[in-house]
Amino acid sequence: MARLAIVGAGLSGLAAAWSLRSHPIDITLFEKSRGYSGRAATRGKYGARYDHGANFVTPSSDRVRSLLFDQLPTDSLAQIEGEVWSFDASGRIEKPSAANGSTESWTYERGISTLGKLLGRRTSAQTLMETRVAQLGRSNGRWRVTDTEAGSHGPFDAVLLTPPAPQTATLLKDTAAALSEARLTDQVASLADVVDDVRYHAQFTYVFGFDRTIERAGPYHGLLNTDGGHDIAWIGFEHDKPARAPDGENIIVIQMSPDWTRSRVDADPDSFLPAAKEHASDVLGVSLKRPTWYDTQRWRYSMPAEGANVEALADGADAGLFFAGDYVAGVGRIGPAIETGLDAAARIGDHLL
Numbered sequence: 001m002a003r004l005a006i007v008g009a010g011l012s013g014l015a016a017a018w019s020l021r022s023h024p025i026d027i028t029l030f031e032k033s034r035g036y037s038g039r040a041a042t043r044g045k046y047g048a049r050y051d052h053g054a055n056f057v058t059p060s061s062d063r064v065r066s067l068l069f070d071q072l073p074t075d076s077l078a079q080i081e082g083e084v085w086s087f088d089a090s091g092r093i094e095k096p097s098a099a100n101g102s103t104e105s106w107t108y109e110r111g112i113s114t115l116g117k118l119l120g121r122r123t124s125a126q127t128l129m130e131t132r133v134a135q136l137g138r139s140n141g142r143w144r145v146t147d148t149e150a151g152s153h154g155p156f157d158a159v160l161l162t163p164p165a166p167q168t169a170t171l172l173k174d175t176a177a178a179l180s181e182a183r184l185t186d187q188v189a190s191l192a193d194v195v196d197d198v199r200y201h202a203q204f205t206y207v208f209g210f211d212r213t214i215e216r217a218g219p220y221h222g223l224l225n226t227d228g229g230h231d232i233a234w235i236g237f238e239h240d241k242p243a244r245a246p247d248g249e250n251i252i253v254i255q256m257s258p259d260w261t262r263s264r265v266d267a268d269p270d271s272f273l274p275a276a277k278e279h280a281s282d283v284l285g286v287s288l289k290r291p292t293w294y295d296t297q298r299w300r301y302s303m304p305a306e307g308a309n310v311e312a313l314a315d316g317a318d319a320g321l322f323f324a325g326d327y328v329a330g331v332g333r334i335g336p337a338i339e340t341g342l343d344a345a346a347r348i349g350d351h352l353l
């Protein structure tokens, strides 16, 4: 049976594994963290549950809609009540015009990471969690996967790489440096250059729990800075999602802008807690002082700043190398990332079967 390695159990890698589940392909999924779903991430702490990465999923195409509503269980799928409103560089809040509409926002009762878990449990792949892939090697015309603990896996007939572009570029450069066949070395080095051209934004996330109601000026569950001029990109009322906080508790999620985060990304996110709270208080027009708990997250690679040259990436297929992820779609969104996984699965099926 043909063998496929998928690097990354985020939604693009999982969508690919799920799509190939009934094909005669033996799949191994490598994931550096402890769980499924990547940046569509949920934490359970302080008696609450909150999404500290992607806030919600929007059915961005018929394929994604069909996956969410027809192919995966829907018992814990829930639409977030309320709307997404916007704010500008000066912090002025605005209701979206009828023409722009409001974003259809879906989540799961146990958090957005349920989407990854639902996909992961429905694949036939063997999943190796807490296994960070360091590089690929070549032996007898097939790929081997080496992890950072020097474990060697394979051989594989094809490899699908799904980490964010900067991490995929490093993996490809280290692979090219260790290969001995000149033609393949050049091919992998030029794929590394293509991926390396894609820049990613960094973002800090701050989450605050309150034992009181945080008032708001309208029926919104989230506020999005649409002109990119504010230090904050997103403020979410996380307790509007089902089953997130005990009654009477409020959870506010603040995602700082890429511009604000850029110069601070190597610092401890905790050192900017007061600034994050103050900026959000200004936008909301209420005090966010005295939370009962807080949490932070550094997203070094939160979203792609641009898309990759997908035609150049397609050249990797001759060598059995495939790519998926939000940077392949050119936008940091769950739906398009899933689509790249489905597309890659179709190409891999054609290549292997």
Ligand SMILES: Cc1cc2nc3c(=O)[nH]c(=O)nc-3n(C[C@H](O)[C@H](O)[C@H](O)COP(=O)(O)OP(=O)(O)OC[C@H]3O[C@@H](n4cnc5c(N)ncnc54)[C@H](O)[C@@H]3O)c2cc1C
Pocket (backbone or CB within 6 Å): 007, 008, 009, 010, 011, 012, 013, 030, 031, 032, 033, 037, 038, 039, 040, 052, 053, 054, 055, 056, 057, 058, 131, 132, 133, 134, 162, 163, 164, 167, 171, 203, 205, 255, 299, 301, 302, 303, 324, 325, 326, 327, 331, 332, 333, 334, 335, 337
């Ligand atoms: C703060 C924030 C807010 C967001 N808000 C939204 C939103 O509201 N709506 C929306 O649709 N999208 C949102 N997004 C974007 C969305 O989360 C991503 O576009 C999508 O989840 C990307 O999926 P992916 O599979 O491409 O990548 P990832 O989810 O990053 O998956 C890649 C996986 O590869 C693993 N990995 C990396 N390197 C290795 C290695 N060497 N070996 C093994 N495993 C490795 C990673 O651990 C990860 O699990 C947001 C993202 C962030 C960070």
